[in-house]
Amino acid sequence: MIELSGIRVVFNPGTALENVALRGVDLTIPQGQFLPVIGSNGAGKSTTLNVIAGLVRPLAGCVEIDGTDVTNWPVHARARLVSRIFQDPKMGTCEDFSILENYALARARTAPRGLRMAIGAGLREEAVERLKVLDLGLENRLDDKVGLLSGGQRQALSLVMATAGETRILLLDEHTAALDPKTAHFVMELSRRLVGELRLTVMMVTHSMAHALDYGDRTIMFHRGRVLLDLSGEARDQMTVDGLIAHFKNDGIADDALLLG
Numbered sequence: 001m002i003e004l005s006g007i008r009v010v011f012n013p014g015t016a017l018e019n020v021a022l023r024g025v026d027l028t029i030p031q032g033q034f035l036p037v038i039g040s041n042g043a044g045k046s047t048t049l050n051v052i053a054g055l056v057r058p059l060a061g062c063v064e065i066d067g068t069d070v071t072n073w074p075v076h077a078r079a080r081l082v083s084r085i086f087q088d089p090k091m092g093t094c095e096d097f098s099i100l101e102n103y104a105l106a107r108a109r110t111a112p113r114g115l116r117m118a119i120g121a122g123l124r125e126e127a128v129e130r131l132k133v134l135d136l137g138l139e140n141r142l143d144d145k146v147g148l149l150s151g152g153q154r155q156a157l158s159l160v161m162a163t164a165g166e167t168r169i170l171l172l173d174e175h176t177a178a179l180d181p182k183t184a185h186f187v188m189e190l191s192r193r194l195v196g197e198l199r200l201t202v203m204m205v206t207h208s209m210a211h212a213l214d215y216g217d218r219t220i221m222f223h224r225g226r227v228l229l230d231l232s233g234e235a236r237d238q239m240t241v242d243g244l245i246a247h248f249k250n251d252g253i254a255d256d257a258l259l260l261g
């Protein structure tokens with residue numbers, strides 16, 4: 001579960017470049033919820049993910065993960081609980097390391113402190129078992145360098161790595177935007193399956209309104225640092241992409257980037 005209360009983020013405060021990115025965001029994401037997030041450029045989506053991951057410290061407000069106040073925890077202290085996948089497949093994996101070495105790094109990051117030395121034993125078998133479910137044959141290429149993989153294979157591997165160990169929160173930051181439509185569909189379906197099996201709490205930033213309505217169980221929209229729309233239940237079931245576009249237009253939001261996908 002993620003709980004954001006009164007989150008206010010101001011970049012370059014007190015200078016000519018002052019920019020209020022989040023204007024008092026209150027948002028509760030229950031354990032196991034898969035929440036797609038849409039919004040115009042500069043609306044505050046990535047900043048919200050950065051606040052949860054600990055990369056941006058809010059000027060005011062509180063961040064709780066599973067009931068623990070982590071507002072003042074540094075990034076490395078949250079890394080065991082919070083994983084993130086970015087748009088660029090190269091960001092989630094290290095291309096000069098093998099698949100197994102990448103998996104070992106992910107396990108070391110997400111394992112409880114006392115267990116970090118013990119994860120070496122059985123790691124190869126564990127990686128084989130987890131990679132098999134991708135059905136990409138990566139379990140037979142454990143010693144290949146990750147730089148040899150396609151973008152889609154790297155995002156699939158990133159998903160397996162991000163969901164290893166103690167991870168409770170998964171932040172997906174336009175993680176299929178750089179993939180071709182067929183590969184994007186494969187990675188989206190894989191995301192749905194893995195987060196469902198592991199009951200992870202997920203925030204997924206996307207510019208695809210179709211993905212925002214087809215995946216997960218709730219959809220929110222940011223605009224100018226606030227949550228402008230929060231759809232769930234029947235209202236969401238009945239919402240269409242055209243309906244969402246009409247909603248944006250009614251709110252005076254005309255942003256080509258928002259309408260992509």
Ligand SMILES: Nc1ncnc2c1ncn2[C@@H]1O[C@H](COP(=O)(O)OP(=O)(O)OP(=O)(O)O)[C@@H](O)[C@H]1O
Binds near residue numbers: 020039
């Ligand atoms: N490190 C930073 N320093 C200064 N301003 C920043 C920084 N990061 C973000 N901003 C500003 O904060 C606002 C919110 O940005 P953010 O990246 O959260 O938007 P977004 O909704 O993710 O947009 P996009 O869809 O374009 O990625 C924008 O005005 C942006 O320019």
